[in-house]
Amino acid sequence: MPGRSVSFYISLGVVFVYCAVALFAPAIAPFDPFAISGSPLAPPDAAHILGTNDLAQDIFSRLVWGTRATLILGFLGAAISVALGTFGGIVSGYYGGRVDEAIMRFLDVMMTIPSFPLLLILTIFFRPGIYMTAVLMGFLGGLQGVRIIRSQVLSLAVADFVVGTKALGAGDGYIMARHILPNVLPLVGVKFIFSAQHFMVVGIGLGFLGMGDPAVVDWGQMIQRATQNGGIILGLWWWLIPPGLAVTFLSLALAWFGYAFEDRINPRLQVMRV
16 A cells, blocks of 8 residues: 555654664764753754753753653663563463463453553652663563463464474474464564554653653653743743654654554555555
């Protein structure tokens, strides 16, 4: 479908631009994000293209550096989440029986606990840095991904090629790694994209609530400071709007990329939309 193909490449390009900005932040940002680089609440000019905040810090530099923190939270959290969910789902679906029952009952208990309030409690208790926050988000999100992978593995475990491989004397580890895992990788890829989008938004929410790492610039902190220190009342659009737009464009790009990628790996979806 041409429309889906176009959205796939456009969204991929947008995500690539964000990744490039995060990677080359030291070269792109004109100032240190924590440095006093002018007068407080200065409007945009040649030296500060997005003006300064109430601490006289360059907003554009903080916006650029905030991209790195957001992507780390999203991609690292998603990597941990899909790794945990894939491992648990494959083990549960492949072995079945008591192993499957034990894992499912554990998930039933954990799923009754709201993940975001639990994440807030853990963040308050540990006061973790950006990497530990990503680990906590990935662990909590991975528990939900187990069921998705398990449902796919249940049908694969009784497929003829798996049963035949068992009959030839192959070990369980070999079968899961060489025959089960490759068949669930497309589903894992889609789960990774949407998990990354979710964790980026959650990380920004933590920063807005003041639960982020104070030693790291993130967009949530920028939005919080703008709302609490006159950004809205004084009409300082250059302080509040840029991080909000950055969040919106990144979230939309990941969502479009995820939907287009899902279409590419699932021919049945393409047929349904014709």
